[in-house]
Amino acid sequence: MENKDHSSENPTIGSLFSALPDRLSSYISELVSKPFQSGLVYFLAGLLPSLLIGWILFPMALYSKQMQPVNFSHQLHLDPEVVDTIEGDTEQERCFYCHAFRDDGTFVGIPNLESCMECHDDPESPLGETPGEEKFMREYVAEEKEIPWLVYSKQPDNVYFSHIAMVKMGEMACETCHGDHAKTDQLPVFRKNRLSGYSINIWGKNITGFKINTWDRMKMDDCADCHTEKGFEEHNACFVCHK
Ligand code: HEC
Ligand code: HEC
Numbered sequence: 001m002e003n004k005d006h007s008s009e010n011p012t013i014g015s016l017f018s019a020l021p022d023r024l025s026s027y028i029s030e031l032v033s034k035p036f037q038s039g040l041v042y043f044l045a046g047l048l049p050s051l052l053i054g055w056i057l058f059p060m061a062l063y064s065k066q067m068q069p070v071n072f073s074h075q076l077h078l079d080p081e082v083v084d085t086i087e088g089d090t091e092q093e094r095c096f097y098c099h100a101f102r103d104d105g106t107f108v109g110i111p112n113l114e115s116c117m118e119c120h121d122d123p124e125s126p127l128g129e130t131p132g133e134e135k136f137m138r139e140y141v142a143e144e145k146e147i148p149w150l151v152y153s154k155q156p157d158n159v160y161f162s163h164i165a166m167v168k169m170g171e172m173a174c175e176t177c178h179g180d181h182a183k184t185d186q187l188p189v190f191r192k193n194r195l196s197g198y199s200i201n202i203w204g205k206n207i208t209g210f211k212i213n214t215w216d217r218m219k220m221d222d223c224a225d226c227h228t229e230k231g232f233e234e235h236n237a238c239f240v241c242h243k
């Protein structure tokens with residue numbers, strides 16, 4: 001069978017394609033030369049507000065903002081010049097002073113008030129002079145009340161996540177998934193998605209869905225992508241992450 005030129009067999013489609021660039025350019029020149037008659041102005045007048053709503057106002061309304069109850073500075077507590085009793089050979093070992101693993105392998109997570117009171121033990125004699133410490137002493141230490149921290153990376157209850165697997169077996173640094181949180185002096189505002197209930201750290205900091213760093217978003221696919229990348233596809237079965 002010989003090779004046929006299909007466009008010549010079907011003149012309507014062929015001519016349509018060859019005429020397309022011409023029609024398109026005359027259409028565009030009409031749009032630009034007669035913006036009112038062509039409707040371009042009305043189109044833009046509708047487009048701009050919808051972009052404003054879609055890209056700026058909607059994401060702003062979608063997330064509620066909450067402040068942490070107390071500002072905790074990782075930078076200050078991890079500065080050996082200020083706090084010299086938090087020791088360790090590596091930076092990660094110094095994290096374990098507060099974020100330890102229990103003997104059964106479970107992760108302490110955010111430390112409780114008792115760990116803070118190893119140093120901040122007496123409300124009458126603060127360690128420094130800042131109003132932040134004064135408030136922390138008055139409202140929590142003196143009252144012996146736990147601080148209701150908001151957890152940026154909190155996953156839904158049906159997700160099983162094990163730090164010991166990632167940090168000890170997987171030998172991954174905290175920054176891999178949490179970014180530079182431990183270098184900060186001011187806690188970021190906690191932003192919770194009103195529809196899903198997830199924090200912006202899970203749902204994604206970028207509304208276009210574009211992701212640059214591992215820690216920009218931690219949804220189901222993001223977990224699975226890293227497992228595949230590291231050669232642990234076997235952990236991508238439903239029952240591994242959903243117990
Ligand atoms: C003196 C105790 C202390 C030490 C030491 C410490 N942390 Fe924390 N960490 C906290 C407290 C309190 C919070 C809760 C407030 C906050 O979000 O920062 C916290 C929260 C965090 C969070 C936020 C988790 C989330 O999703 O909300 C990360 C990440 C974290 N710490 C990482 C580190 C790393 C990495 C190190 C070591 C470089 C470290 N921390 C050392 C006390 C400590
Ligand atoms: C190993 C000792 C130690 C531990 C444990 C510790 N702190 Fe501190 N904290 C300090 C020192 C020292 C300062 C600095 C005082 C200064 O020079 O201003 C400080 C300062 C503070 C301040 C004031 C900082 C500011 O910039 O306003 C707050 C608030 C605070 N700590 C909260 C906590 C909380 C909450 C915990 C428990 C998760 C905790 N600390 C655990 C030693 C400690």
Ligand code: HEC
Binds near residue numbers: 110159163175
């Ligand atoms: C592979 C990614 C990953 C690594 C590596 C990792 N984390 Fe996390 N971290 C998470 C996820 C996901 C959560 C939320 C878990 C959940 O809600 O069940 C979390 C939660 C936390 C929390 C809050 C726990 C709570 O009280 O609810 C702290 C604190 C924390 N991580 C600190 C650390 C520290 C310190 C390290 C390093 C020693 C570390 N993480 C390494 C992914 C990671």
Ligand code: HEC
Binds near residue numbers: 218223224
């Ligand atoms: C940056 C890479 C990375 C990210 C992100 C990550 N993981 Fe993992 N995960 C690993 C590696 C590597 C292992 C295998 C560790 C090993 O067994 O040596 C693992 C193992 C696991 C396991 C098996 C643990 C066990 O007890 O056997 C579970 C469950 C898991 N991951 C859940 C999650 C969930 C849920 C998320 C997202 C919230 C997540 N992981 C995000 C790298 C990652």
Ligand code: HEC
Binds near residue numbers: 158
């Ligand atoms: C690598 C870990 C991982 C695996 C494997 C995994 N999931 Fe998930 N899943 C998550 C995480 C993390 C979330 C929460 C974030 C999100 O919604 O993406 C989630 C959320 C969900 C939700 C929504 C729950 C809610 O409360 O919003 C459903 C439903 C779900 N997973 C079903 C499944 C099914 C079915 C499979 C198997 C085909 C599966 N998952 C495999 C990590 C995993």
